[in-house]
Amino acid sequence: MDHLDLAGTGFAPRDEREELMMVFASIVYEHGYRATRLSDVADRAGVSLATLTGCWPTEIDWLLETAAASARQLYGRMADASASVQNDPARAVHHALSTMLCDLAAAPEMVYLSVIELPALGPLIHARQRHTLTRFSTFLDPGPAAPNRSPSQRQTTALCLAGGLWETIHSHALDRRLHELPDRLPAISHVCLSTVFGIQEARRVNSLAYHPA
16 A cells, blocks of 8 residues: 655755755845856855856856756656556656655755746747656656557547646746645546556545545
8 A cells, every 4th residue: 555755855966066956045045046156156165266167157057957957856756656666657657756756845945946937038048848748748648558548549648747847836836835736646646647557546645645544
């Protein structure tokens, strides 16, 4: 039976660059990207400005690289969560969703940077956004578990669900309510699972998660 773990990992820095990314994201969260300067990041981190510009030369480079690193970590943890469930595609999706929501709640600065500040760059990042949304939508594609749907039908459904998740995350980030995301898991899981696998599977998986024997 499932035992739901709501402890979010959030963004876990693995080297000095990623530690500096966390400082950068925290300042952006406090003051907004347009008011953030690398000199502010250097002062707070206790490093020289040359250390920052030696990694990436401008604020926009830091914004792009920080968002990319955050997305890579989140994708990896969701993939691990999904792979930890064998022979039960619906439960695998639920575990991936649980991991996503808890991790996002644990890293509000990174999420705000990625879903509020980054899109404000406009056409510069449109292609990147499309790629990210498409990549994360693969967690909602049942693959062989839905033999009656063509690949294009599955991909379209997954992309629609991913778009809805994006809007939910965006709304919570804009209102600074990301800490509430784990509480939204039952509703989000039901919508996603019932759409992809059917209502009975959605009820079964959520029953396992929230009413373990």
